Amino acid sequence: MHRLVLVRHGESEWNKSNLFTGWTDVDLSSKGVDEAKEAGKLLKEHKFDFDIAYTSYLRRAIKTLYFIQDEMNLLWIPTYKTWQLNERHYGALQGLSKLTTAQKYGEQQVQLWRRSYDVLPPALTKDDERYPRNDPKYKDVPDQFIPVTESLKETIVRVEDYWLREIKPQILAGKRVIIAAHGNSLRALVKYLDNLSATEIMQVNIPTGTPLVYSLDEQLLPVEKYYLGSDTRIEHKIEKAADPDRVME
Numbered sequence: 470m471h472r473l474v475l476v477r478h479g480e481s482e483w484n485k486s487n488l489f490t491g492w493t494d495v496d497l498s499s500k501g502v503d504e505a506k507e508a509g510k511l512l513k514e515h516k517f518d519f520d521i522a523y524t525s526y527l528r529r530a531i532k533t534l535y536f537i538q539d540e541m542n543l544l545w546i547p548t549y550k551t552w553q554l555n556e557r558h559y560g561a562l563q564g565l566s567k568l569t570t571a572q573k574y575g576e577q578q579v580q581l582w583r584r585s586y587d588v589l590p591p592a593l594t595k596d597d598e599r600y601p602r603n604d605p606k607y608k609d610v611p612d613q614f615i616p617v618t619e620s621l622k623e624t625i626v627r628v629e630d631y632w633l634r635e636i637k638p639q640i641l642a643g644k645r646v647i648i649a650a651h652g653n654s655l656r657a658l659v660k661y662l663d664n665l666s667a668t669e670i671m672q673v674n675i676p677t678g679t680p681l682v683y684s685l686d687e688q689l690l691p692v693e694k695y696y697l698g699s700d701t702r703i704e705h706k707i708e709k710a711a712d713p714d715r716v717m718e
């Protein structure tokens with residue numbers, strides 16, 4: 470049996486102000502920093518230990534992982550960063566308010582952009598300053614992989630590729646793995662691991678800063694899955710991830 474831990478980053482500045490974020494490299498809010506430290510404490514309290522860590526190229530996930538590792542005295546373990554675990558690219562929606570966008574295009578359309586399997590948000594043009602080709606972080610990423618927008622479907626392709634090439638072999642070799650990533654890149658991995666349908670994945674919302682623990686069998690098929698922490702708090706955070714404007718602190 471193998472154990473895998475997934476953690477969505479703590480609350481970011483743009484989660485707090487409810488803006489579409491995607492590949493925008495925003496920082497954690499102070500609440501997000503506390504959530505990350507809390508996640509590290511919980512993991513330590515429950516005697517988790519890791520041999521390898523993975524995260525994205527985005528600071529909110531990198532810092533969340535750092536605070537977790539710091540709490541667990543695991544800053545020393547091999548830690549790999551990849552653009553393939555980045556948040557789903559939100560195209561031309563990046564930087565817009567989710568509330569104002571829902572008022573303009575209707576809640577149903579926004580829900581499709583946010584949670585459907587294959588509806589693409591409006592694309593960026595390549596002369597847009599938000600186009601990732603202009604960001605030095607992605608200088609080694611070939612052109613065909615640089616997105617102008619992504620649905621969950623495209624996100625799954627890159628997440629699954631990284632999982633199969635890099636992460637899965639390590640777990641099969643007996644390494645204990647933690648992955649700190651994003652709401653939608655983790656939904657991509659959850660859809661893959663749990664073999665969910667396009668309809669089922671629409672209902673999945675990943676709460677910020679909350680360890681999601683998988684027990685996997687020898688084929689890495691899930692046997693058990695649970696969030697670490699208090700049930701009522703987790704429920705509240707899931708509701709907030711689903712509908713940030715309706716759920717207040």
Ligand SMILES: O=C(O)[C@@H](CO)OP(=O)(O)O
Binds near residue numbers: 491652
């Ligand atoms: O803005 C984003 O990139 C994501 C995650 O914060 O938002 P949503 O939950 O709406 O997909």
